[in-house]
Amino acid sequence: MTDSANNDQLTSKLARLRSAYRERLNGELEVITSLAEEAQTQTDTDEAVAALRQKLHKLAGSAGTFGFHQLGAHARKLEQQVQAWIDESSPGAVFKLKGFQDELSKLATHLGTDETASSSVGVESAAQGGDSDAPTIALVERDGILADYLAHQFESFGFRVHSHRSPQNFLSDKTGNTDLLLLDHRAGTSESTTTSTDHWRSLLAQVECPVIFMGGHEDFYVRLEAVRAGAEGYFVKPLNIPKIAAKITRSIRKRRQGGERILIVDDDPELLEHLDTVLTHAGMVVETLQQAPLLLDTTSEFQPELVLMDLNMPEVSGDELAAMLRQFEKWNNLPILYLTQEQSQRERTIALMRGGDDFINKPVSDEYLIKTCRNRVRRQRDMLQAIALDGLTGLLRHANIKDALETELQGASRSGNPLSVVMLDIDHFKQVNDTYGHALGDIVISTVGTLLSQHFRRSDRLGRYGGEEFVAVLPNCDARTAESLVNKLREAFGEISFVDRQAHFSCTLSAGIVDTRSFPKLMGEQLLEQADAALYRSKQAGRNCVFTAFSSAQAVL
Amino acid sequence: MPELNRILYVEDDDDIRQVAQLALEEVGGYEVSLCESGQQALDTVNAFAPDLILLDVMMPDMDGIETFQTLRERGALENVPVILMTAKVHPEEMARYREMGVFDVIPKPFDPMTVSEDIARIWERFHD
Numbered sequence: 005m006t007d008s009a010n011n012d013q014l015t016s017k018l019a020r021l022r023s024a025y026r027e028r029l030n031g032e033l034e035v036i037t038s039l040a041e042e043a044q045t046q047t048d049t050d051e052a053v054a055a056l057r058q059k060l061h062k063l064a065g066s067a068g069t070f071g072f073h074q075l076g077a078h079a080r081k082l083e084q085q086v087q088a089w090i091d092e093s094s095p096g097a098v099f100k101l102k103g104f105q106d107e108l109s110k111l112a113t114h115l116g117t118d119e120t121a122s123s124s125v126g127v128e129s130a131a132q133g134g135d136s137d138a139p140t141i142a143l144v145e146r147d148g149i150l151a152d153y154l155a156h157q158f159e160s161f162g163f164r165v166h167s168h169r170s171p172q173n174f175l176s177d178k179t180g181n182t183d184l185l186l187l188d189h190r191a192g193t194s195e196s197t198t199t200s201t202d203h204w205r206s207l208l209a210q211v212e213c214p215v216i217f218m219g220g221h222e223d224f225y226v227r228l229e230a231v232r233a234g235a236e237g238y239f240v241k242p243l244n245i246p247k248i249a250a251k252i253t254r255s256i257r258k259r260r261q262g263g264e265r266i267l268i269v270d271d272d273p274e275l276l277e278h279l280d281t282v283l284t285h286a287g288m289v290v291e292t293l294q295q296a297p298l299l300l301d302t303t304s305e306f307q308p309e310l311v312l313m314d315l316n317m318p319e320v321s322g323d324e325l326a327a328m329l330r331q332f333e334k335w336n337n338l339p340i341l342y343l344t345q346e347q348s349q350r351e352r353t354i355a356l357m358r359g360g361d362d363f364i365n366k367p368v369s370d371e372y373l374i375k376t377c378r379n380r381v382r383r384q385r386d387m388l389q390a391i392a393l394d395g396l397t398g399l400l401r402h403a404n405i406k407d408a409l410e411t412e413l414q415g416a417s418r419s420g421n422p423l424s425v426v427m428l429d430i431d432h433f434k435q436v437n438d439t440y441g442h443a444l445g446d447i448v449i450s451t452v453g454t455l456l457s458q459h460f461r462r463s464d465r466l467g468r469y470g471g472e473e474f475v476a477v478l479p480n481c482d483a484r485t486a487e488s489l490v491n492k493l494r495e496a497f498g499e500i501s502f503v504d505r506q507a508h509f510s511c512t513l514s515a516g517i518v519d520t521r522s523f524p525k526l527m528g529e530q531l532l533e534q535a536d537a538a539l540y541r542s543k544q545a546g547r548n549c550v551f552t553a554f555s556s557a558q559a560v561l
Numbered sequence: 562m563p564e565l566n567r568i569l570y571v572e573d574d575d576d577i578r579q580v581a582q583l584a585l586e587e588v589g590g591y592e593v594s595l596c597e598s599g600q601q602a603l604d605t606v607n608a609f610a611p612d613l614i615l616l617d618v619m620m621p622d623m624d625g626i627e628t629f630q631t632l633r634e635r636g637a638l639e640n641v642p643v644i645l646m647t648a649k650v651h652p653e654e655m656a657r658y659r660e661m662g663v664f665d666v667i668p669k670p671f672d673p674m675t676v677s678e679d680i681a682r683i684w685e686r687f688h689d
Contacts (some may be wrong), residue, residue: 014587018673021583025576061619065648068670076670080648146686148644148665148679149655169682173675189675501653508653 018082025070026119033111039539040108043099043452045407053099057086067118082107138458139183139256140164142213146188150386153184153241161249161497162458163254171207182213183256186248187235189219191228204233214255218243245374246451251299253454254398257534264288264381266307268326269299271317279312279373286374296320308338309381312364315344315355322377326359337388339380343368346420362507394468396446397453405467409477409528412465416520424486424519426476427535431512431547433472440504448472459493475532483519490515490550498548512548514539562688569611571588571596571628571668572646573620579669580673581615589677599623600633606637613684615636615667642687644680646671659673 039056043049060083067076082104089101138488141163145151148169155165168174170185176535204551209217216237217230230238238253239248266288270276276292283290283486291306293299296319315322321341329335346352352363364376394401400408409425417425430436430452432513437445440458456466456476465477478486494513501508516538518531526534547552568591572578580594596602596611598621600623602614614632618625626647630639638659658666665683667676 010587014583017587018580018585021576021580024579028576028663057621061648062574065619065646065669066574069577069580069673070670146682148667148683149659149663152666153655169679173678434566 022070024037025066029067029072029075029115032059033115035059036063036111037108040104044104046156047098048096051097053090055097057083064261071554072115072118073109074118078107078111082111085208086310089176098318101246103414112138112261115373136343138162138164140166140181140183141252141253142166142168142174142177142182144171144185144187144191145218146170154245157500160244160496161253161454163249163252168248175207175210175404183212184252185211185215186216186252187215189217189230200530204229208233212230216248216251216255218248236509244447244503245500246447246454246500249458250398250450250454253457257364257457258385261385262289264378264550265291265309266312266377266381267293267303267306267310268312269293269296269322270312272288272314273315280369280432282373283377287377288377296325297333299328300324303335303338309384310377311338311340312377313340313342313373314361315346315363323355323358323360323424327354330359332525333363339375339385341380351499393451396450397456397468397474398450399456399474400465400467402405402467402469405465405469405475405477406532408465409469409475409532410469412479413520413528413531419480421480422482422519422521424478424481424517425531425535425540426478426515426517427469427532428456428474428513428515429539429543431514431543432471436509440502440509444502444504448502451502452497452513455493459496460487481519482521483517485553486517486519487550490517494548494550514542514547515551516540516551516553519551522553563612565591565612565684566681567592567594567611568608568613569596569602569606569609570615571599571602571620571625572615572617572618573597573673574613577617578599581676582672584673584676585680589680590672591680596609599625599628601637602628603631606632606635608626613680613687614641614643615680616643616645617623618645631660638662642683644683 018554036056036059039052039059043052043056046052060079064076064080064083067073067079085101085107085415088337091111143151143154143158145154145167146169151167151169155167155172158165166177168177174185191534214236215234216239217233217235218239218241219226220241222238224242227238235253235346257295266283268276268279268283268290270279270292271294273294277293280290280292291302291308293302296317313322315324322344326342329338329340329538336451342360342363342368344355344356344363345366345413346355346363355363364373389398392401392404393399399405412423429449433445436448449468452474453468460466462477463479466483467475469475478489494515498510498512501510516535518534518538519528520531523531535551540549541551542549570578570581570593574579575597578597578639582593582595585591589670594605596605596613599620605672606614612637616625616629619666620628623631625647629643629645632643643662645658645663645666646669647666655666664687667683669677669678
C-alpha cells in the first residue's frame, strides 16, 4: 500500500467481504440454533453436539476477522461450554446445559452491538473480556506459541494481557492503559543486529509503565543492559510464571499506593509554599508547619511518612525537634531529612546524632527534592511491608490477619453491612512437597498469595494463616458473593501449570466461607472456627470445592 | 535471509479464504495459493513450491494436523515453516504442536490489516 487510492480500494474490498460475511451470518446463527435444539431434544445426540461445537468454533475464529468482535468472543465462550460438556459426559447422553438457550440467543444481540459499534473491518484487535479494573500487562514476544502460553497463564492470575509481536506494535497500540510491559529481550532485533542498549533506551523512552525483560540466558552484561534500558527486572526462560506474577503484582501495587505523605517544617513561609507546591505537583500529600510548638500534634494527626526539617530556625533548631520526635517510640523509624546550608562537619555530625537521617542542601533543585523524598518513602514502605507481611506470599502474617479480622468486625457491626470470612487450603499439599520438593512447594504457596491479591479488592484483608492455609476477610460482602469470588479464584488456580524438571503439574484448593449475616453474634475466633468447619466439609466432599457455613436456624428453613 | 514470496493457505471457509487472499496479496504483497481442503493442499504443494504454509486446524475430512503430518511425510516441508491458524488453545496443546514440528501459531480471529506483518516476523525468526 503506497497511495491512498490503493488504500481506498482495499477498504472498499474489505467492506464488500464483510457484508458478504454478514449475509451468511444469519444462516449460520439459524443452523447453530437448530443444532442446539436437536441436541437438546433428541436422544442420540453425539453427532449434533459435535457439529454444534464445530460451528461455534468456526464462528469464533472468523467473526473477529470481519469486525464482529463481541459475537466472536461470545461464540468462543459457548464453544468452550459445549466442549466442557463433551469432556464430562458419557457418549449418548442427552445434551443439557443450564441456561444454554439464553446464552445462545445472546449471539444475535452481540451481532447487533458489533454492527452499531464499528463498520470498519478487523482494525481493532479482538476484544478481550474481563474485569476492567484488572491490571493490564502488555506482552511483547516473537514466539506465538510461547506468547499464547504466557497470556493464558497470566490471565489465570487475573491480569489482562495484550499480546504484541514487536515493540513497535506495542508502541503504536494506543488502546488503554498498560500497567506493565513484559518484553522479550530479543524481540526488537532482526537477525543481524545484536541488541544494543541505545536501541532499547530509545524504544523505551516513550514507555511510562514499569518494564520487565525476559531472555534466553543471564549474565552480568545482559542484566546491565536491562538496567540501562530502565527495566525493573530480568527473568530467564523457561519462565517461572508464578514468580513473575508475584513480582508484577508487587510492582503494580506499589504504583497504585497513594501519594507520599510529607511533613515540612520551616520558618520561612515563602520557602514552605514553594516546597509545598513542588511536592504536591509531583503527586505527594504535603503538610507544612511553621510553628514548632505544634509539631507533636501535627505529626500525630497527619501521620507523615517523611519529615523535611529546616535545621536552622530562630527559636528552636531542627535537630532539637528531631530529637523530640525520637523520644516517641512510634516515630523511631520515621525518616527525617534536614534542609540546611550548614557545611560544618561538626554541626552536621551533631545533627545526625540527634536523630535526623540525612541532609538536603539548600538551595535544592525541584527534581532532586522530589526524587529524594520519593525514594526515601518507597524504601521505607518496602521495609515496613517486609516486617508486617509474610515473606513468601506478601500477605498478612497469622497474628496480623487475626487483628485485621477484629478491626473489620467492629467496622461491620457499626455499618451493619455483612462481612465474610474465607478459609482456604491447598489440596494434598504434602504430596506436592514430597514429590517436587519444598522449593516448588513454596512457589505453589506464593501463587495462592498472588491470586488472592489479584482476585480481591484492596479493602479486603488477606493473610497466610499457616503453612498452606489462608484467610481472607471481606468487608461489605455476603457469603453468596464471596462464594462466587472464591470459586473464580479456585478455577484460576487449577488452570495454572507449575513446571518441574520432569513434568508440568497443577494443584487445586478447597475453601470454607462464613458470613456475619448467618452468624450475627459470633466473635472473630468463632467465625474462623465456622469457616474452618466449612473448609473441612469441602475436603470431605472430595476437595477442589467451596462450602458455606449455615446456622442451624437456616437449616430449619 | 531468503525472501518470503509464496504462501500456501489452506482453509475450508470461503469468506475467510477471500479475506485472507486480500490480506496476503494486497496488504502483504505475497503470491498466494488458496486451497479449500487438506487434500487440495497435497495436490498443489509440489507444483506451487511455497516458501511458507498457513494451515487452518479444524477442517472436515482431513484436518490441519493430519494435513501437516502428511505433508511432512512426503518431504514437502524441507525449509518450509508451517503456521497453524487456530483459536487460542491450552498451553499443553501448544506444546504438543511444537513438538510435532509446527513452527508457530497465529490465533484466530486474525486481523487482515496486520496479519502479513505477523507472518513476516515469523519468517524472520524462522531464519534466525
